[in-house]
């Protein structure tokens with residue numbers, strides 16, 4: 001399935017396997033969960049949430065320097 | 067789909083690692099506000115009639131402090147003034163200053179922007195272009211404290227509120243402990259206890275709030291915040307300790323709380339044994355408090371004139 005992934009200014013289409021969570025996606029991209037807040041379809045969500053086809057996932061880096 | 071533990075709403079936004087509690091947006095925002103206001107009351111950080119100066123960088127922490135303290139201002143318990151220090155970091159600071167001004171304006175809070183250039187004579191960029199011996203954070207910290215204290219007096223402020231959060235505070239504790247800097251440890255706390263009257267009391271209303279919860283709060287409330295890293299931050303010892311604490315918190319989610327609690331317990335003993343009593347005087351150059359004849363800020367400034 002395909003989702004839209006927004007990180008900062010960067011927006012792209014990404015293929016994701018069924019049954020993956022937002023946390024899995026962050027781990028795949030090597031983004032530390034504890035440094036970001038994630039929105040799914042414009043609402044903040046818990047990282048354990050499942051990703052569904054067509055989702056817009058926005059990763060907001062909120063913690064810098066540790 | 068998991069439900070909010072307070073109201074049953076299925077649009078949940080946080081799972082608190084320290085307690086396992088799951089909350090929806092409304093319940094999370096409300097519970098954080100209550101927690102901070104309760105800490106302020108319980109720790110007696112603020113008294114009725116205080117004029118509180120908020121050190122407002124425009125980052126998430128200080129913006130949250132401003133918005134929460136505004137509750138007390140609306141209830142006419144305190145008076146507020148927001149002060150933004152423009153250190154003079156080209157390409158980085160302008161955005162933060164703009165966002166700080168935007169927040170103060172929305173709330174109708176008096177806002178002052180004061181610069182390193184105007185108060186100490188040089189911007190941080192100018193200081194750094196002329197220096198290779200110290201890292202920027204040393205200068206920045208010394209001058210920011212000095213300016214805040216001066217401006218607090220100019221404004222007649224009785225308290226200075228900063229945005230230090232749980233992560234910052236546990237970093238400071240661990241850093242100073244690892245470095246054997248016991249004297250600095252005695253000065254860490256939710257409020258400064260400087261008996262010397264030249265210091266305005268500093269308070270940290272967010273000291274028990276994890277950094278990520280602060281970020282979640284400001285985003286959930288839709289507050290404008292400057293989310294960017296300082297170009298001078300670099301690979302400091304503090305940053306390394308911060309990474310270590312966040313890493314270990316994954317498997318030990320209460321570790322920052324226990325570090326803080328444990329420290330607060332031993333602090334009275336540390337203070338009794340290690341705090342340097344009666345050594346504070348007045349700087350000959352600027353009349354601000356100083357450990358020797360000249361304060362740190364003035365000793366830096368004087369070295370430029372040589």
Ligand SMILES: [Zn+2]
Pocket residue numbers: 070071072073074075089090091092093094
């Ligand atoms: Zn709820």
Ligand SMILES: [Zn+2]
Pocket residue numbers: 349350351352353354356360361362363364365
């Ligand atoms: Zn001085």
